[in-house]
Amino acid sequence: MKQLLPRAWLTRGWLACLLWPLAQVHGLLVRLRLLMYRSGLLPSERFRVPVIVVGNVVAGGAGKTPLVISLVRHLQAQGLAVGVLSRGYGRSGQGSLEVRPETPINESGDEPALIRRATDAPVFVARKRPEALRSLLAAYPASTVVVCDDGLQHYALQRDIEIAVFDDRGVGNGWLLPAGPLREPWPERQRQGLDLVLHTGQQPAFEGFTSSRQLADHAQTADGRQIALSALRGRPLVALAGIASPESFFGMLRTRGLTLAKTIPLPDHHDFEHEDLSAYTGQTVLCTEKDAVKLFAIPGLAGLELLAIPLVFSPEPAFFVALDALLRPKLSQLPSEHGHQTT
Structure with missing residues (x-):
C-alpha cells in the first residue's frame, strides 16, 4: 500500500512538520x-x-x-x-x-x-x-x-x-x-x-x-515542624503542584501510600493567591517545596493544614x-x- 504521508509527518506529527522551516531558522x-x-x-x-x-x-x-x-x-x-x-x-x-x-x-x-x-x-x-x-x-x-x-x-x-x-x-x-x-x-x-x-x-x-529522586519521609509545616508521611495515610488529601510536571509529584505521593482526594495541576511558577486555597478550608493540602516558598507567605491560610513535601534528589x-x-x-x-x- 502506498504511503500517503511523508515519514516525518508520521513520526513527528503534522504540526511539527509545518513548523519545521521556523525551526531551521532558529x-x-x-x-x-x-x-x-x-x-x-x-x-x-x-x-x-x-x-x-x-x-x-x-x-x-x-x-x-x-x-x-x-x-x-x-x-x-x-x-x-x-x-x-x-x-x-x-x-x-x-x-x-x-x-x-x-x-x-x-x-x-x-x-x-x-x-x-x-x-x-x-x-x-x-x-x-x-x-x-x-x-x-x-x-x-x-x-x-x-x-x-x-x-x-x-x-x-x-x-x-x-x-x-x-x-x-x-x-x-x-x-x-x-x-x-x-x-x-x-x-x-x-x-x-x-x-x-x-x-x-x-x-x-x-x-x-x-x-x-524520591519524597522525604516527612512533610513540613510553615513553622518548620515535621510530620511523618505515614501519619497522613488513610486521610483524604488535596495535592497541588505548580511545577513543570505536576503529575510526577502526585505519582510520588501515591507511591508513598497517600490517598489523594483531589489533585490540582498548575502551570510552572504559578503565582498563588488566597483564592487558590480558600475552597479547601478544613482540609490537608500537600505541595512541593518550590510551591511552599510562595504559599507559606500568603496570609490568612490558618483554616487549612498546608504541608510541603521535601524532595530527596x-x-x-x-x-x-x-x-x-x-x-x-x-x-x-x-x-x-x-x-x-x-x-
Whole structure:
C-alpha cells in the first residue's frame, strides 16, 4: 500500500512538520549567536572564580534546581565557599539583588528563594548573569566557586563547567523550537563544550549520568515542624503542584501510600493567591517545596493544614567524581587569599 504521508509527518506529527522551516531558522540563529560570542564579536566576561552552569537543552523544567541544591551542598561539604546565580524567573525587577530570607518572593523568584533556604549559600539574581556575579563577588569576595542555575544559552557569562539536565522526555522529537522542544541542536551541542549530562528521570534516553529522586519521609509545616508521611495515610488529601510536571509529584505521593482526594495541576511558577486555597478550608493540602516558598507567605491560610513535601534528589556517585575531577584544576588556579588548598 502506498504511503500517503511523508515519514516525518508520521513520526513527528503534522504540526511539527509545518513548523519545521521556523525551526531551521532558529537553528541558524543559534549557531550564529554562538559563533559571534566565541569569535569575540559579542562580549563575554570571565571572572576570577570557577563558574559551573546547570541548564537545559530542552524547553521546560527538567530538574535543574534540585541538581543545583545538590551541587551546592556537595561543594560546601568540601569546605568551598559557594555562591549561586539565577535570573529569578517571574521576579518583578531585572537588576541585581541578593536573595535574603526576608526577600519577598515576587522580588526574588521562587527557585532562588528555595535554593537560598535549602543551602544557606549566597544567592544573587539579575537578568544579566555577569551583573549578578559582580554583585556576588563584591559582597562575598572569599567565594571560591559559583553555580549558575540555568543560563546554558547565556554566553555573556563564560563558564568553566557546563552541565545539561534531561528528564524522561529526552530530546523529544529531536527538532528545535518551535517544531520540537530543543533550544539548541542535539547532539551538536554536546560536542561544543558540554562537560556533563545528567538524567533526572527513570528512563534515560541516551548516555549520561543518572540520578534518583524520591519524597522525604516527612512533610513540613510553615513553622518548620515535621510530620511523618505515614501519619497522613488513610486521610483524604488535596495535592497541588505548580511545577513543570505536576503529575510526577502526585505519582510520588501515591507511591508513598497517600490517598489523594483531589489533585490540582498548575502551570510552572504559578503565582498563588488566597483564592487558590480558600475552597479547601478544613482540609490537608500537600505541595512541593518550590510551591511552599510562595504559599507559606500568603496570609490568612490558618483554616487549612498546608504541608510541603521535601524532595530527596541524589545524582549517582560517579557524577560527583567526574565533577570533582573537572573542578580540581580550576580551584588550583585560585589566588592564595581564597584560603583553599587542593589535595
